Amino acid sequence: MKALRNYLDKIKPNFEKGGKHEKWLSVFESFETFLYVLGDTAPKKGAHIRDAVDLKRVMSVVVIALIPTLLFGMWNVGDNYYQSIGQTDVNLWQSFGYGFIKVIPLVLVSYIAGLGTEFVFVYIKGHEIEEGFLVSGLLIPLIVPVDVPLWMLALATIFSVIFGKEVFGGTGMNVVNPALLTRAFLFFAYPAKMSGDTIWISELSKGEGIVDGFSGATPLANAAAGSLDKLPSTMDMFLGFMPGSIGETSALAILIGAAILLFTGVGSWKIMLSVFIGGITMGLLLNLFATDTNPYMALPWYHHLLLGGFAFGAVFMATDPVTAAQTEKGKWIYGFLIGFIAILVRVLNPAYPEGMMMAILLLNVFSPLIDHYVIQGNIKKRLKRAKAL
Amino acid sequence: MSNIIKIKKGLDINLEGKAEKVIIDIPKSVNYAVKPTDFEGLTPKLLVKPGDKVKAGTSLFFDKYKPEIMFTSPVSGVVAEIIRGERRRILEVVVKADDEIDYQVFKKANPNTLSLEEIKENILKSGFWPTIRQRPFAIIANPKDTPDAIYISGFDSAPLAPDYEFILKDQLNDFQTGIDALKKMTNGKVNLSLHIKKNNSGLLKNTKNVDFHEFSGPHPVGAIGVQINHIKPLNKGEVVWYINPFDVAKIGKLFNEGIFDASKIIALTGSEVQKAQYYNIIDGAEILSFVKDNIREGNLRFISGNVLTGEKLDKTNFLGYYDYQITVIPEGNQSEFLGWGTPGFGKFSMTRTFFSWLTPKKEFKLDSNLHGGLRPFVVTGELEKVFPMNIFPMQLLKAILIEDIDLMEQLGIYEVAEEEFALCEVVNTSKIEIQKIVRKGINIMIKEFS
Numbered sequence: 001m002k003a004l005r006n007y008l009d010k011i012k013p014n015f016e017k018g019g020k021h022e023k024w025l026s027v028f029e030s031f032e033t034f035l036y037v038l039g040d041t042a043p044k045k046g047a048h049i050r051d052a053v054d055l056k057r058v059m060s061v062v063v064i065a066l067i068p069t070l071l072f073g074m075w076n077v078g079d080n081y082y083q084s085i086g087q088t089d090v091n092l093w094q095s096f097g098y099g100f101i102k103v104i105p106l107v108l109v110s111y112i113a114g115l116g117t118e119f120v121f122v123y124i125k126g127h128e129i130e131e132g133f134l135v136s137g138l139l140i141p142l143i144v145p146v147d148v149p150l151w152m153l154a155l156a157t158i159f160s161v162i163f164g165k166e167v168f169g170g171t172g173m174n175v176v177n178p179a180l181l182t183r184a185f186l187f188f189a190y191p192a193k194m195s196g197d198t199i200w201i202s203e204l205s206k207g208e209g210i211v212d213g214f215s216g217a218t219p220l221a222n223a224a225a226g227s228l229d230k231l232p233s234t235m236d237m238f239l240g241f242m243p244g245s246i247g248e249t250s251a252l253a254i255l256i257g258a259a260i261l262l263f264t265g266v267g268s269w270k271i272m273l274s275v276f277i278g279g280i281t282m283g284l285l286l287n288l289f290a291t292d293t294n295p296y297m298a299l300p301w302y303h304h305l306l307l308g309g310f311a312f313g314a315v316f317m318a319t320d321p322v323t324a325a326q327t328e329k330g331k332w333i334y335g336f337l338i339g340f341i342a343i344l345v346r347v348l349n350p351a352y353p354e355g356m357m358m359a360i361l362l363l364n365v366f367s368p369l370i371d372h373y374v375i376q377g378n379i380k381k382r383l384k385r386a387k388a389l
Numbered sequence: 390m391s392n393i394i395k396i397k398k399g400l401d402i403n404l405e406g407k408a409e410k411v412i413i414d415i416p417k418s419v420n421y422a423v424k425p426t427d428f429e430g431l432t433p434k435l436l437v438k439p440g441d442k443v444k445a446g447t448s449l450f451f452d453k454y455k456p457e458i459m460f461t462s463p464v465s466g467v468v469a470e471i472i473r474g475e476r477r478r479i480l481e482v483v484v485k486a487d488d489e490i491d492y493q494v495f496k497k498a499n500p501n502t503l504s505l506e507e508i509k510e511n512i513l514k515s516g517f518w519p520t521i522r523q524r525p526f527a528i529i530a531n532p533k534d535t536p537d538a539i540y541i542s543g544f545d546s547a548p549l550a551p552d553y554e555f556i557l558k559d560q561l562n563d564f565q566t567g568i569d570a571l572k573k574m575t576n577g578k579v580n581l582s583l584h585i586k587k588n589n590s591g592l593l594k595n596t597k598n599v600d601f602h603e604f605s606g607p608h609p610v611g612a613i614g615v616q617i618n619h620i621k622p623l624n625k626g627e628v629v630w631y632i633n634p635f636d637v638a639k640i641g642k643l644f645n646e647g648i649f650d651a652s653k654i655i656a657l658t659g660s661e662v663q664k665a666q667y668y669n670i671i672d673g674a675e676i677l678s679f680v681k682d683n684i685r686e687g688n689l690r691f692i693s694g695n696v697l698t699g700e701k702l703d704k705t706n707f708l709g710y711y712d713y714q715i716t717v718i719p720e721g722n723q724s725e726f727l728g729w730g731t732p733g734f735g736k737f738s739m740t741r742t743f744f745s746w747l748t749p750k751k752e753f754k755l756d757s758n759l760h761g762g763l764r765p766f767v768v769t770g771e772l773e774k775v776f777p778m779n780i781f782p783m784q785l786l787k788a789i790l791i792e793d794i795d796l797m798e799q800l801g802i803y804e805v806a807e808e809e810f811a812l813c814e815v816v817n818t819s820k821i822e823i824q825k826i827v828r829k830g831i832n833i834m835i836k837e838f839s
Contacts (some may be wrong), residue, residue, distance in 0.1 A: 005724065021636040037728030041690075041721050041757040044701045046807075047814040048692055048718065049402070049548075051747040052736035052743055054761025055818055056729035058768060061742050099591055121533055172765030172819075255838055265740040268770055321769040328783060375784055386624035 005316035008032055016061065024298055026122045029118075030129035055171075059134040061266045065257035069109075072253040073246035077146045080243050081202045085323065086211035102202050103246055105150055106141035113154040114140070117161040121170065132171030132178070133161065139179035139316060141311065142187065142247025143357075145199045154191060155183040176364040177323045180357055187357070195353070196345035214334035218243050220308045220346065220353045223296050248312040251305070258315040267319045271335040273313035277337025279304055281356050286347055296347050304343050313356040314339065318363075325367040327374040334370055338363045394619045396606030398777040400739055400812055402548045403754045404696070406716075407658035410555050412654060412667045417488075418678030420707075421464050421671060422472075422481040423449055427710035428519060429528050429828070430835060433460070433479050438680030441468045446515055446649030449482045457532055461516025463651035463672040465491035481707065484673075497647030500570035508570050512640060515649045519710065520636035524617060524629050526831050527806035536630040538577035541568075541599075543634055544587040546611030547695040547811075551656035551667065551713050553634055554590045561640040565596060567641030569669060571632070573600045574580070582616045583636075589653070592697060593634070608697075609777065614809040618778045623804050628661065635713060659692075659717040660754040661685045677704045688720040690757050697811035698824070701757075721758025728760070736760075739774065739816045764819040775812035780804060782813055786823060789830030796839055802830055 013023050016029040032038070034056075040214050044047045078095030081102075082088070114133045140157055148353050160181035165174040187194045197217040200206040204216045217232075219242050222230040232242050240250025248254075261267030283301030290298035305311060318324060325334035338359045345355025352358060425433040432453040437443060442460040464486040472481040496503075496511045503511075509532055512518050523530040530536070544553055557564055572579050581599040588594075591765075594601070602620050604610050613631045617623055635653060642650050648832040649671035658665045661684055668679045676691055692699035693709035696716050700709055708715065733743030737753045745751070772782040780801040788796040807824040816824040 005552060005726070035725040035760070036726055037616060037760055038762070039722040039724045040759045040762070042701075042759060043822060043825070045812050046698070046822055048690060048696045048699065048701065048716075049404075049737070049755040050756050050759050050761075050820065051740070051816045051818070052733060052738045052745075052760045053816075053818050054729055055764050055767060056761065057742050058740075058818055062729060132767070170765070172767045241748075244428050264742045266742065270770075322767055324769070326769040328770060328785065331770075342717065371784075375781060375800070378779065378781055381779070382624075382799065382801060385622060386626075 005036065008035070008121075019381050022184055024123070026126045026128055027119060030119070030122055033128060055131045056134075057267055059131040060137045061260065061264050063317070065122060065260040065266075066135075066142065066247070068253035069142060069247040069250065069312065070103070070138070070258040071096075072240055073142060073248075076240060077202055077246060079100050079215075079241070080200075083129070084201050084204055084211065085209045086214075089199075098202075102146050103141060103142065106146075106246070107138065107152060109150045109154050110140040111137040112156050113157040114161050114329045117158050117166070119168045122138065125170070127170070128272045130171035132165070132174075136161075136179045136182075140182050143179065143183050143245045143312070143317075145194065145247055146202045147199050147205060148186065148193055152186060152190055153182075156182045156189070159185050172322055174322055175368075176361055177320050178318055180317055180361055180364075184361060186272065200245075216243055218308070218353070223299060223307070224350065224353045225335055226295055228295050228299065231303070234306070236372040237303065245312075247256055248309045251311045254311045255314050261315065261319070267315070268321070268331055269323070269333040271319045271324055272314055273344075274332045274335025274341040275318050276305060278336035278341075279310060279314075279343050280339070281336075282340045282343035286343070294347075300345075304346070308346065308354045309356040310339075310342060313342070313360055317356075317360050323367065325374075327371050329377075330367065330370040330374045333361050333374075334367050337366075347369040392596050393603045393605050395529045396604060396610040396619070396777045398774055399607035399609055400775050400816070401546070401607040402696075402737065402755075402815070403750070403752050404658075406549045406658045406662050406665045407549055408551065408656040408658050408665040408667055410552065410667065412669055414669045415679050417464075417486055417671065420469060420483050420675055421462070421466075421673040422675075422707040423460050423462065423673055424481050424707060424710065425450065425460070425479050426703040429526075430832065431529070435471065435479065435482070437468045437482070439468050439470055440797040442466075443468060443484060444491045444493040445651065446495065448514075448516065449484075452529070455512050455529075455531060458518050458529060459513060459516050460519060460801045461493075461649055463649075465489075470547075471593070475524065483707075492648040492650075494574075495647050495649065496641060498644060500566060500573060500644050503573075505573055508518055508573055509642065512570070515643050517640050517649070520639070521630050521632050524614060524623055524631065524806070525803035526835055527614075527808070528835070530630045531628075534628050534630075536575045536577070537627050538629045539571050539575050539579045540582070540613055540617055540620070540629060540631040541634050542578065542582045542611055542613055542616055542631075543593045543635060544582070544584040544611055545695075546584065546587065547697050547712070548608070549656070549658035549665075549716060550695060551654075551658075552587070554588055554592045555667070556635055556654045556713065557638060558590075558592060560594060560635075560642070561595075563633065563641030563645055564593075565598075565641065566644050567639070568596060568598050570640055570644055571630075571637065575630070577629075580616075580620055582620075584610060587611075600701035606777070609775070609809055609812055612808045612811075614805050615777055618780075618804055622779075625803060627803075633711065633713070653713065655712070656714045657683065658714060659696075661687065661689050661717040661719055664755065670704040672710065673707050675705065675707055676702060680704060680715065680717065684717055687800070688722065690718050690720045692716040692718070696755070697815065698808055704736075719754070719756040721756030722760075725758075739771070749781060758822050761818070761820050763821065766787070766819055766821065768818040771816050771818060772813040775816055777807070778804065778809070782810065785830075786810075786821075786826050789833070792833060794833065795829055799836065802834055806831065 077099030164178040164181040201216040342355040342359035433450040469485040694712040
């Protein structure tokens with residue numbers, strides 16, 4: 001490792017001011033700080049010791065937390081596929097292997113398209129790369145259907161990195177979650193590839209060799225169509241044995257990720273908890289008004305939490321600190337409304353079988369407003385205290 | 390005693406190198422210095438030039454805008470040098486000490502028999518006035534003000550902080566006299582804060598003429614702004630004063646004996662000190678005079694003060710005016726291969742992203758490395774975990790960054806200074822220089838009011 005350090009030290013002057021590649025300094029630094037935590041020390045005055053945590057560490061913890069959902073998603077892709085062609089004598093590794101081959105290209109395309117775009121901005125802005133996309137790059141493949149064309153994914157990723165993040169000033173400045181923006185872009189630009197009954201299972205849309213009577217509909221689509229009898233068992237929902245976006249199906253895998261985020265202190269428990277409370281509240285409210293004409297409203301609340309992107313959104317999307325509410329009180333309101341609206345859209349709006357994406361994007365936009373009122377509350381308290389004297 | 394004020398948010402950082410309770414007398418250092426840079430916002434006007442003979446208590450310079458505030462020599466001797474920095478800004482006034490200290494004589498009287506003017510004049514002339522600071526803004530108190538209250542923290546909760554009761558144990562008489570003098574300067578109360586765990590000798594409990602407040606919990610419970618916020622929060626237009634208890638004793642000694650005695654007991658602490666202990670020194674001493682022979686090899690950082698708010702010095706520099714502690718830690722100027730990706734068993738973090746959570750009781754040996762590059766604010770909620778006041782730290786910092794004076798005022802800039810934000814700077818993932826931002830905000834407010 002010493003040799004590498006020496007090599008970096010040797011070539012560094014080329015990138016510094018006056019060197020022959022000085023324009024590439026920020027790109028060089030991005031790679032250097034990836035390889036090494038630099039020997040930069042605290043300033044003369046101020047705190048002389050610092051927490052070992054940095055943005056790279058935080059982001060890598062989130063990536064680790066996502067791995068259970070990724071691995072389960074790969075297996076599930078394979079499992080769904082073999083079911084659809086009626087092949088039942090496959091083992092775990094065959095299913096996983098099939099899914100692995102299908103999912104890895106999505107992950108690679110997402111990272112290459114996204115990081116490539118980021119590096120263009122690193123070059124333009126002359127600022128070291130910010131780590132936000134390390135997480136976004138893995139989130140994106142986990143929230144799309146497995147059959148989404150790679151070029152579409154690349155286009156959507158580039159779109160959201162530029163218009164979701166960099167135009168606002170980069171990581172820390174964006175208004176909406178870039179990964180969700182990618183999904184929203186795909187959803188509205190290419191609806192045929194993002195909704196329907198045939199897109200969730202690999203190769204199903206081609207329709208070759210499919211077992212007679214096999215339906216690739218997600219449980220949410222079934223529920224929206226009123227066929228509640230077609231829903232999987234609660235245990236299957238929890239474990240994730242159902243079609244859906246790659247990473248969203250297994251509540252168990254998501255819970256493992258949530259545990260990692262909460263234990264390390266990276267994810268906000270306030271947001272996660274309040275999203276679930278919001279979802280449960282709406283679920284119970286709908287139960288109260290359930291009628292025979294809309295049996296979906298009678299779906300038990302815990303099914304809502306296990307279906308679709310609800311759990312995934314609550315744990316990995318709503319908790320993005322940049323786009324969430326930033327005040328502690330605001331986080332409760334923000335999370336609650338996400339859960340509440342997600343279930344509302346899901347059940348009562350026939351155009352959208354799933355409401356989680358819409359709910360989070362909507363609240364991303366509204367979170368500064370929520371914060372504004374929380375901050376005003378704090379200001380009023382202080383004014384009142386001054387006047388009381 | 391009143392109810393215990395429980396501070397819940399905060400963080401005690403367990404560092405190696407706590408001072409053993411032994412006081413070492415050391416030979417006098419050759420040179421002593423008074424540093425105008427120790428005082429925020431001060432514009433000094435010199436009264437001496439190199440070669441002048443001074444006594445302990447002779448004025449060296451004064452505040453250009455409040456000329457009654459004098460800064461006096463800690464020892465008798467000859468002014469050796471005026472060290473200036475950029476644009477001829479005065480950095481240090483160095484005095485070469487005599488073998489025996491010759492004291493200037495000031496008024497010796499029981500403060501209870503003196504008028505307010507006489508008390509103020511005695512403190513101002515002797516050069517003890519700068520020990521009295523004010524909130525808002527954490528600057529030297531204005532002698533023309535009458536504060537709504539005076540606050541004294543009887544403990545320091547910062548990492549490796551000296552034990553105030555241990556330092557004060559032989560000076561309780563002077564401490565009481567100092568309290569009596571301070572009491573005359575306010576219409577309100579003199580508040581003395583104690584910590585249920587840190588003040589266990591009970592020495593300060595016998596102090597008269599003060600209101601006691603008992604605190605519990607982790608740092609920054611000892612930060613004066615946090616204490617004021619919990620005792621009686623500061624509103625716009627109000628002024629309170631605060632002072633270190635050891636300086637109270639010095640003021641007491643001024644009235645009891647009529648001399649400017651700048652001697653003080655400080656703690657030499659930190660992982661790179663061979664034998665961490667207390668030293669009896671004189672203010673403005675060269676750090677080298679007492680750290681020599683007692684430090685380990687290596688590239689070291691000498692900090693006047695604690696690791697949270699102190700100032701990095703060379704070992705040939707002089708102790709800071711308000712500091713009762715020197716901390717020596719390793720300089721962290723080594724890069725670490727994939728440092729952000731290691732398990733991190735020995736790494737300090739408030740989060741549990743490193744496996745050091747397995748050993749919560751371990752004493753850390755921390756260096757000055759930043760452990761990352763500067764980023765915009767990304768992670769939220771982390772500052773709030775170490776900020777025990779009803780103030781939104783991140784929002785206040787952002788208000789300062791955009792220089793919105795109204796918003797800064799509304800969000801509570803009057804109640805805070807660097808000290809309260811020090812832990813925020815430590816835990817901040819984005820490595821933002823938070824204390825510098827806070828001072829910038831305070832300076833904007835001072836300019837606005839002047």
